Amino acid sequence: MDYVKNEVKLRRELHQIPELGWGEFCTTAKILETIEPLGWKTYAGVEQVGLDAVMGRPEDFVEKSKQRALEEGVDPKLIERMHGYTGTIAELDTGKPGPVTGLRFDIDCVGVEETDLKDHLPNKENFRSRHAGVMHSCGHDGHTAVGLTMAQWIVDHKDQLCGKIKLIFQPAEEGVRGGAAQAASGLLDDVNYLLGAHLAMMCPTGEVCVYPEGVLCTTKLDVRFKGRPAHPTMSPHLGRNALACACTCVSELLGMARHGKGIGCINVGMMQAGEGRNVIPVHAQVQLEVRGETAEINDFMVDQANRIVKGTALAYDVEYEVEKVGEAGELNNDPELAAMVTEVAGSLPSCERVVQHKKLGCSEDFTMLATRVKAAGGKSEFFVVGADRTAAHHQREFDFDEKGLETAFGIFKGCVMKLNGI
Ligand SMILES: [Zn+2]
Ligand SMILES: [Zn+2]
Known part of the structure; x- marks a missing residue:
């Protein structure tokens, strides 16, 4: 043959x-x-x-x-x-x-x-x-x-x-x-x-x-925030704003500390939020990836990402979940x-x-x-x-x-x- x-x-x-x-x-x-x-x-x-x-x-x-x-x-x-x-x-x-x-x-x-x-x-x-x-x-x-x-x-x-x-x-x-x-x-x-x-x-x-x-370790994460709907002028105090939470979260993610031992990167590639103009937004989702020159650096980036998600969710009093959707190592x-x-x-x-x-x-x-x-x-x-x-x-x-x-x-x-x- x-x-x-x-x-x-x-x-x-x-x-x-x-x-x-x-x-x-x-x-x-x-x-x-x-x-x-x-x-x-x-x-x-x-x-x-x-x-x-x-x-x-x-x-x-x-x-x-x-x-x-x-x-x-x-x-x-x-x-x-x-x-x-x-x-x-x-x-x-x-x-x-x-x-x-x-x-x-x-x-x-x-x-x-x-x-x-x-x-x-x-x-x-x-x-x-x-x-x-x-x-x-x-x-x-x-x-x-x-x-x-x-x-x-x-x-x-x-x-x-x-x-x-x-x-x-x-x-x-x-x-x-x-x-x-x-x-x-x-x-x-x-x-x-x-x-x-x-x-x-x-x-x-x-x-x-x-x-x-230069084969980078990486972890891909999907983050979902869930708030509470409410009328934005009559009862805004009853709402919990998932969109605002996601915005803060993304800014914090992009500014996270880097590792001194080598290359560490983060990219937030997608953010979707909200249901309509006159409702406090209930749903928000963010897709991100971190990469690191070594497993240690990648883990450092993942830990920070998890803390930032948890922290912003706490600050805005919304529920959250983080799903790992991809991973590669050294x-x-x-x-x-x-x-x-x-x-x-x-x-x-x-x-x-x-x-x-x-x-x-x-x-x-x-x-x-x-x-x-x-x-x-x-x-x-x-x-x-x-x-x-x-x-x-x-x-x-x-x-x-x-x-x-x-x-x-x-x-x-x-x-x-x-x-x-x-
Ligand atoms: Zn390919
Ligand atoms: Zn390929």
């Missing part, structure tokens, strides 16, 4: 059915339909998430996504099996003693409408997004295609491998929501080595980076695995250069899976596989050089051979 050709074909199929985090029903069905006939044991639905750790998953959105998948002809039996939870963890036991290696691929898309530009490859080659308002503008269609191709390659080379391989098809990476949920499933607790990668980012075609830097690559990726990548014809350190500057919830694996004694490595881009990630004109798929496949394949080869 021509694995690289297969990757490109799968990537283009997946590109047409982009789905936002926790709504990846078509994508998950396609994964299950591709790998189950190959002999992979799959965990789907609630089997592959820890329900207490599920974040940022609105039920009405999930329901709509499920309905769309059914309308598009996805097998109702597969939808049933997902119990409303997308993503899957697949396992292949070679039957020979050896290590457990996990490979992680994120599967969700971004909420931007794909460009109409004629030169945009998905338009030219007729594989643009068929879902209005969303597209794979981060490259996760490529990640999933690499994962599915690895599933085939591993089966084809089972005789040369020992131990167990686990493929983690992770939902809801955007907004760093799905990683914690899959980590909490416990299915990765026996993983000795966990590998993950991102295409493109700060690396051009031919380059691979084994220690992406990236701590294992030197041994980083050295292995350096060696494997360096031997590939499609890789011209392996760089050790380069600034990535965003957050990744691969870290949630890695933290869990590490807590159980395993090791992890997250690398970036270069690919030229036509625009920045999350832009409408984003497309990546498909040559990156070959390199990514080459690295995963080479690493599995090194870790699980007999």
Whole structure:
């Protein structure tokens, strides 16, 4: 089989059915339909998430996504099996003693409408997004295609491998929501080595980076205030103003103290409040995120945010709730695995250069899976596989050089051979 050709074909199929985090029903069905006939044991639905750790998953959105998948002809039996939870963890036991290696691929898309530009490859080659308002503008269609191709390659080379391989098809990476949920499933607790990668980012075609830097810890919070309605002139004393509370809260949040040890950021990205002109506002909601260079700094920011919310709610005598809707931690690559990726990548014809350190500057919830694996004694490595881009990630004109798929496949394949080869 021509694995690289297969990757490109799968990537283009997946590109047409982009789905936002926790709504990846078509994508998950396609994964299950591709790998189950190959002999992979799959965990789907609630089997592959820890329900207490599920974040940022609105039920009405999930329901709509499920309905769309059914309308598009996805097998109702597969939808049933997902119990409303997308993503899957697949396992292949070679039957020979050896290590457990996990490979992680994120599967969700971004909420931007794909460009109409004629030169945009998905338009030219007729594989643009068929879902209005969303597209794979981060490259996760490529990640999933690499994962599915690895599933085939591993089966084809089972005789040369020992131990167990686990493929983690992770939902809801955007907004760093799905990683914690899959980590909490416990299915990765026996993983000795966990590998993950991102295409493109700060690396051009031919380059691979084994220690992406500036990966920020982050916590996403939704805050809801609830006051009491009243007439604004007849009985204002009976009202409790949630809008005024939210305004004060936002000002305080933006001015919170920073940590002396490194970068700490806060952004309040959304505030909605009030019901109408002549009523003391009852409801207000605020969406914010904090980030920190280290877990310590991030925790410091989260603690302050919680205190400010509590304090302003107390001052305005309104009720409040804070919901964590996303989380990512520190990236701590294992030197041994980083050295292995350096060696494997360096031997590939499609890789011209392996760089050790380069600034990535965003957050990744691969870290949630890695933290869990590490807590159980395993090791992890997250690398970036270069690919030229036509625009920045999350832009409408984003497309990546498909040559990156070959390199990514080459690295995963080479690493599995090194870790699980007999
Ligand atoms: Zn992204
Ligand atoms: Zn991404």
